[in-house]
Amino acid sequence: MNVNEALDLLKSNGYKATGKRKDILDYFAEQDGYRTAKDLIIHLENGNDTVSFDTIYRNLHLYNEMGILETTELSGEKHFRMNCGNHHHHHFICNECGRTKAIDVCPMDDVKKSLVNYAIEGHKFEIYGLCPTCQNN
Amino acid sequence: MNVNEALDLLKSNGYKATGKRKDILDYFAEQDGYRTAKDLIIHLENGNDTVSFDTIYRNLHLYNEMGILETTELSGEKHFRMNCGNHHHHHFICNECGRTKAIDVCPMDDVKKSLVNYAIEGHKFEIYGLCPTCQNN
DNA sequence: TTTACAAATCGGAATCATTACGTTATTATA
DNA sequence: TATAATAACGTAATGATTCCGATTTGTAAA
Numbered sequence: 287m288n289v290n291e292a293l294d295l296l297k298s299n300g301y302k303a304t305g306k307r308k309d310i311l312d313y314f315a316e317q318d319g320y321r322t323a324k325d326l327i328i329h330l331e332n333g334n335d336t337v338s339f340d341t342i343y344r345n346l347h348l349y350n351e352m353g354i355l356e357t358t359e360l361s362g363e364k365h366f367r368m369n370c371g372n373h374h375h376h377h378f379i380c381n382e383c384g385r386t387k388a389i390d391v392c393p394m395d396d397v398k399k400s401l402v403n404y405a406i407e408g409h410k411f412e413i414y415g416l417c418p419t420c421q422n423n
Numbered sequence: 424m425n426v427n428e429a430l431d432l433l434k435s436n437g438y439k440a441t442g443k444r445k446d447i448l449d450y451f452a453e454q455d456g457y458r459t460a461k462d463l464i465i466h467l468e469n470g471n472d473t474v475s476f477d478t479i480y481r482n483l484h485l486y487n488e489m490g491i492l493e494t495t496e497l498s499g500e501k502h503f504r505m506n507c508g509n510h511h512h513h514h515f516i517c518n519e520c521g522r523t524k525a526i527d528v529c530p531m532d533d534v535k536k537s538l539v540n541y542a543i544e545g546h547k548f549e550i551y552g553l554c555p556t557c558q559n560n
Numbered sequence: 561t562t563t564a565c566a567a568a569t570c571g572g573a574a575t576c577a578t579t580a581c582g583t584t585a586t587t588a589t590a
Numbered sequence: 591t592a593t594a595a596t597a598a599c600g601t602a603a604t605g606a607t608t609c610c611g612a613t614t615t616g617t618a619a620a
Contacts, residue, residue: 302567302616323606338570342609359496362577363606378538389537393530397550400526401515407552413534415544421563439587439596460577476597480578482597499606500577 287369289315292354299352309333310349319385320358320365359410363418376411382420389413424506426452436489440453443478446470447471447486454540456522457495457502515550528549 289311291360293303306331313329314321323342346366349355355366360379370388378387394409430440438444445545450466451458460479467474483503486492491505497516507525515524531546 288493300567304616306566306569325547335468336570338572339607340571340609341569359499362496362499362500362501376543378541378543381544387538389534391530391533391537393528393548394550396528397526399552401524402557404515404524404550404556405553406550407518409548409550411530411546411548412530413538413541413543413546415538416542418540421542437596439589441597443598475601476578477600478598486594540573 287354292349295352295354305346306335306337306360309335310342310345311354314355314366314368315354317367319383320360320367320379322363322365324363333406337353358410376413378409378413378415378417380420382416382423385417385419387417424491430483432489432491433516438485442472443474444482445471447479447482448491450501450506454504456520457497457504457516457541458521459500459502460502463503495547513548513550515552515554517554517557519553519560522552522554522556 289308292311293308294366296303296307300341309330309421310326313326323339323346326346327337327339327342346355346357346364350357350366356369357364357366358377358379359365365384367384367386370386373390376389376392378389380386392411394406397409398406429448432443433444436517441523446467450463460476460483461485464474464479483492483494483501484522487494487503489498490506493506494501494503495514495516498500502521504521504523505524510527511529513526513529515526517523526548529548535543535544
């Protein structure tokens with residue numbers, strides 16, 4: 287997902303393409319890992335932009351619902367990143383820099399066999415650690 | 424893990440077996456799913472017990488570090504349950520009642536092959552949905 | 561291009577889980 | 591039972607997130 291695809295998606299769903307929305311998309315497009323609402327706020331403030339919590343959180347949630355951003359919760363704080371593809375996948379997440387590596391292994395086929403009377407609504411599979419770069423710092 | 428095992432573990436590590444600690448263990452022993460600090464507080468208050476946040480959180484963390492309680496984070500809130508065994512396993516977690524079912528499938532052996540230069544520090548694999556009981560309510 | 565209105569943003573207060581802290585009480589041990 | 595260390599109390603502080611009334615902005619129609 288890139289910025290233009292995301293903007294098109296917004297418009298085709300009747301949402302307005304505002305300046306703030308573009309700024310937020312630009313930020314996540316140039317990152318390649320999970321970032322928090324606070325990371326985003328700091329970035330925008332450095333660009334001499336004013337930001338309201340309302341605007342930040344409303345749009346992060348909207349983007350997540352629309353599939354523009356993926357989200358995960360790490361130590362009590364929501365983290366967001368650009369959606370990196372339409373195929374089902376999971377992530378290695380670096381504890382230091384938040385950057386990710388896609389993992390194509392998914393154990394759900396195996397698991398479903400042992401949950402026959404359960405209604406499965408979702409699952410989470412994440413691997414945490416240090417990426418090659420952060421191991422040398 | 425049952426209450427007596429946990430109390431022995433506490434004592435053998437030099438921790439005191441206080442009334443509050445027993446109350447907290449009793450609570451988790453009679454539950455069979457993930458519960459929050461708030462769930463515990465409400466339970467203790469109903470028993471006409473006074474509770475300090477300090478006591479609750481300090482002991483929840485202690486129990487987690489000692490392996491007496493397992494923990495996971497669901498929608499921004501930490502959840503705890505009695506440790507249900509020494510073997511490595513994962514959980515199906517009911518979105519309605521918090522009860523769990525152990526899952527023995529673990530995909531990490533497969534995954535490690537694609538993360539050769541990464542330092543793996545942990546992983547999380549959880550399945551969410553409705554248990555058989557909660558589907559009928 | 562202006563107008564009009566719905567949608568979005570602003571600024572700040574409120575909320576909720578969790579942590580921190582000085583004081584008081586309880587536990588284990590001698 | 592006296593002692594010292596550990597734990598609990600009560601409450602204030604913190605940090606992320608949500609909420610809200612007032613104001614501004616984007617878009618579609620005139």
